[in-house]
Amino acid sequence: MSRTSPEATDVLVVGGGIIGLVTAWRAAQRGMSVAVVDPAPGGGAAQVAAGMLAAVTELHYGEETLLGLNVASARRYPQFAAELSEASGQDLGYRACGTLAVALDADDRAHLRELHALQRRSGLESEWLSGRDCRRLEPMLAPGVRGGLRVDGDHQIDPRRLASALVTACERAGVTFHRRRAERLHVVRDRACGVVVSESATEGASGGAGDGAPDGSAAGGTLLAADRTVLAAGSHSGRLAGVPDEVRPPVRPVKGQVLRLTVPPGYAPFLSRTVRAVVRGSHLYLVPRLSGELVVGATSEELGWDTTVTAGGVYELLRDAHELVPGITELPLTETCAGLRPGSPDNAPLLGPTALPGLLLATGHHRNGVLLTPVTGDAMAQVLATGELPPEARPFTPGRFAGAAPGDLSDVSLEQPV
Numbered sequence: 064m065s066r067t068s069p070e071a072t073d074v075l076v077v078g079g080g081i082i083g084l085v086t087a088w089r090a091a092q093r094g095m096s097v098a099v100v101d102p103a104p105g106g107g108a109a110q111v112a113a114g115m116l117a118a119v120t121e122l123h124y125g126e127e128t129l130l131g132l133n134v135a136s137a138r139r140y141p142q143f144a145a146e147l148s149e150a151s152g153q154d155l156g157y158r159a160c161g162t163l164a165v166a167l168d169a170d171d172r173a174h175l176r177e178l179h180a181l182q183r184r185s186g187l188e189s190e191w192l193s194g195r196d197c198r199r200l201e202p203m204l205a206p207g208v209r210g211g212l213r214v215d216g217d218h219q220i221d222p223r224r225l226a227s228a229l230v231t232a233c234e235r236a237g238v239t240f241h242r243r244r245a246e247r248l249h250v251v252r253d254r255a256c257g258v259v260v261s262e263s264a265t266e267g268a269s270g271g272a273g274d275g276a277p278d279g280s281a282a283g284g285t286l287l288a289a290d291r292t293v294l295a296a297g298s299h300s301g302r303l304a305g306v307p308d309e310v311r312p313p314v315r316p317v318k319g320q321v322l323r324l325t326v327p328p329g330y331a332p333f334l335s336r337t338v339r340a341v342v343r344g345s346h347l348y349l350v351p352r353l354s355g356e357l358v359v360g361a362t363s364e365e366l367g368w369d370t371t372v373t374a375g376g377v378y379e380l381l382r383d384a385h386e387l388v389p390g391i392t393e394l395p396l397t398e399t400c401a402g403l404r405p406g407s408p409d410n411a412p413l414l415g416p417t418a419l420p421g422l423l424l425a426t427g428h429h430r431n432g433v434l435l436t437p438v439t440g441d442a443m444a445q446v447l448a449t450g451e452l453p454p455e456a457r458p459f460t461p462g463r464f465a466g467a468a469p470g471d472l473s474d475v476s477l478e479q480p481v
C-alpha cells in the first residue's frame with residue numbers, strides 16, 4: 064500500500080480522548096486532512112477526571128521540568144477555552160475559582176510548608192494562610208484545619224464538556240471519525256503508513272494485517288492509510304499491535320476512583336473553590352462546579368486494567384472528605400466511577416516523532432491530561448506542520464526513553480486493539 068494512496072489522510076490520530084481530539088482539531092485548523100479512529104470519541108479518562116487545572120498545587124519534587132509545560136498550558140487555558148467554546152458553541156464549565164490546599168494535622172502542615180517553599184523557589188504564586196483564614200474563605204472546612212495554601216491561579220474545567228466540545232469542534236473543522244477499533248499499526252518498508260481497523264465498532268478483528276492491499280482492504284480489517292499516524296490512546300497507547308518494541312510507548316494504567324455528589328439548589332454555598340489535602344498520605348480533592356456537582360477524587364492504584372469501583376475506594380474517599388468537610392455526608396452521592404491515567408516512567412507526556420518515520424506519540428499525560436490539553440494540541444499541530452516541536456515541548460520527546468523497556472506491562476498482552 065503506497066502512503067500516497069488517494070484515500071490517505073495527512074494525519075490519522077489513534078485515540079479520540081481529549082489529547083487525540085485536540086491534536087486532530089489543531090492539525091485540521093492548519094489545513095491538514097485529519098481522521099480520528101476510536102469506537103467512542105470523547106470517551107476515556109476525561110469521563111472520570113475532575114478537571115483541576117492545578118499546575119501549582121499539584122507540583123511534585125522531581126517534576127520541575129514538567130512544571131514548565133504545565134504552567135505554559137495553564138496560561139493558555141482562558142484563551143483556549145474561549146476559542147473552543149466559540150468553535151463548538153458549547154460551554155466548557157471553565158471556572159477561574161482558585162484552589163485552597165489545606166492541612167489537617169501537624170504532619171500535613173509540615174508537608175504543605177515544604178510544598179510552599181518549593182513553589183516559591185519555582186517562582187509560583189501561593190500564599191500561606193492560618194487555619195482560621197482558611198475557614199474564613201471556606202466555612203464548611205473542619206474546625207481542625209491547621210493552615211493552608213491559597214493559590215488563586217489554579218482553576219478548573221469540566222472534562223466531560225471539554226471532550227464533547229472537542230468532538231464538535233473537530234467535526235466542524237472537517238475531521239473524519241472512524242468509529243472502529245485500531246487493530247494494528249501498518250508498517251511498510253520501515254515507515255508507519257496508517258492503521259488497520261476492525262470491521263465493527265465493538266468487535267476487534269483478530270489476526271495480522273500483512274502489508275495491506277492496493278484497494279485499501281487488509282487481512283483481518285480495513286486499512287486507514289495516512290502520511291503520519293499519531294498514537295494518542297491514553298493508557299492503551301502501549302498496546303497497539305504492530306508497533307516495533309523500540310518505539311512502543313512505556314505507558315501503564317494508573318487507576319483513579321472518583322465520586323460525584325450534588326449540592327442541592329438553595330443549599331448554602333458549599334465550597335467556592337477547589338479544596339485539596341493530603342490525608343494519611345493520599346491526595347484528596349473536592350472540585351465544586353457551578354452546576355452543583357461536587358467531584359471528589361481520587362485514588363491512585365497500580366492494578367493494571369482494572370476499573371472496578373470498590374467499596375474500599377469509595378469508603379476511603381468519603382472518610383477522608385468527611386474529615387476535611389464534615390457536611391459532605393448530607394449530600395446525595397450521585398455517581399461513582401473509575402478511570403485509567405496513562406502513567407509514564409517520569410510522569411511526563413511523550414510528545415512528537417518516534418524513531419519510526421511516520422509515527423508520532425501524544426500520550427503519557429498521567430495526572431495532567433486535562434491541564435496539558437491546550438499545550439499538547441499546539442505542540443502536536445506544530446510538529447505535524449513543520450517537523451519541529453516548539454521549545455516548551457522539546458524535553459518531552461519519546462526519544463528520552465529510547466532503549467528502555469516498556470513500563471510494567473507484564474500483566475497485559477501487548478497485541479491488543481485500542
Ligand code: GLY
Pocket residue numbers: 115121319360361404429430431
Ligand atoms: N490530577 C488529578 C488526578 O490525577 O487525580
